[in-house]
Amino acid sequence: MMCESFNSEYQLCEEIGRGRFGVVYRCFSTASGDSFACKSIDKRLLTDATDRDCIDKEPKILHLLSGGHPNILQLHNVYEDEHSIQIVTDLCDSADLYDRLNDARAFSEPHAASIFQQLISAIAYCHRLGIAHRDIKPDNILFDSRNRLKLADFGSAEWFGGGETRTMTGIVGTPYYVAPEVLSGREYNEKVDIWSAGVILYTMLAGVLPFYGETASETFQAVLRANLRFPPRIFRSVSPEAKDLLRKMICKDVSRRLSAEQVLRHPWVINGGQTDSMADLT
Template sequence: MCDSLKQDYNLCEELGRGRFGVVYRCYSAAAATGDAFACKSIHKYSLSTDSTDRRCLDTEPKILRLLSGCPNILRLHDVYEDDEYLHLVTDLCDGGDLYDRVSSGARFTEADAAAILKQLMVAIACCHRLGVAHRDIKPDNILFDSRGKLKLADFGSAELFEISEMSGVVGTPYYVAPEVLMGRNYNEKVDVWSAGVILYIMLAGIPPFYGEGPAETFEAVLRANLRFPTKIFRSVSPEAKDLLRKMICRDVSRRLSAEQVLRHPWIINGGETTSMAD
């Protein structure tokens, strides 16, 4: 373990473990406040030299520093590096993630879904204003702190789109935008598509596009045949469906921007319905 990290923080129990590292709870050795943080320790040699996963060693700290101070984004407090590990000290989010909440298939009330989506879109809009596309918006990367505040995390696939054109297939089958799969250059609105898929799942309990495996799911995404099954969407308001159509829109030029989503009546009214026709 890095000596300077051990001097600055007291590392405690393990919170989670992935393919490339471990997350620990930790406390500042200098502060008397008792505030807890998370330390994500990435093992460098677990990443193959030709893998895009290695990009997180450079990309994630750089992007998190750029986004420092943005609301609803996981804050990076310190970075440490030794021969074997990269250590990222961030906010502690011990309130679980959105994946835990949606994986049961439970459906959210429109008010609850709107509250979550608004926080997510605030984070995405801040990213886009600063020229950052997340490119892997999914429930697993949407965390909650102990007070229930949403924090967007995991910027290992993020890209600075104002510096270079974005291309390459990144993301997760259910949530990836069709233009990403088509192998062409794309823009930051891929994040809006993914957020729209998350909204659909919160309201319906199922994803809008799926198949028996990744290949069939990708085919369904490319067709982008958005449907609202009557049995599932009978109680969902026309306003919510209108927003879904404008976020999960195959035509990128007609797809809403993150800022436009935040100005949609359904978001402004907190999921409360008005008299919009379906």
């Protein structure tokens, strides 16, 4: 069921995705003819306060972020009535990073860097505004028709503010990508996003995850141990600079983990994954 105000401005087209609470459709503006994505949420499926909070929070955060960065999904309109919410955003109709990783396995360093530079730039922008995404994963990294990255799905995002503490609580995220301090139940800061982005970079370069198990519990235990390894068979052709960046992002000691701004200044990122040194064979 669509809000009447939405129907007066947009024409709904085919379904392009489906989530826990709703369906994503392609739509177009009847005034301009431009195409967009519409996330349609059935409010009757929001069974608890946490679910409702996520749905309420996402458009507010997208509104704050919209227009400020080319690699963050842009919010165009929100419509709400008694039974439903429609969130109109950029249309990202290319394969997301999850599908690209499944198709290509490992990426070359320049290819991985071209994606990673856009991702970490978007994360740094969020952090400058006091927003932590808290669910950075390949499924939430979309691409538009021009192959430009768009960081999406801010339902788990949180304001961490500009105070001295700058901490958050709550277990959110996805098992393979969540930072160990989140799983341990401690307070944490925005660097949880850096851990998750590091896991994504590792996966792009290696074609495998750094921490995994047969069950969610085993995966959580592997993340908590945070025993980062670079198997020679997989990492033989990966540069020392890339490994250095990974060690500084997937770092259990949060005080030593790089910030988003520091990641942007790392030589591997600045040089776009192009390195002159020989690959580390150890």
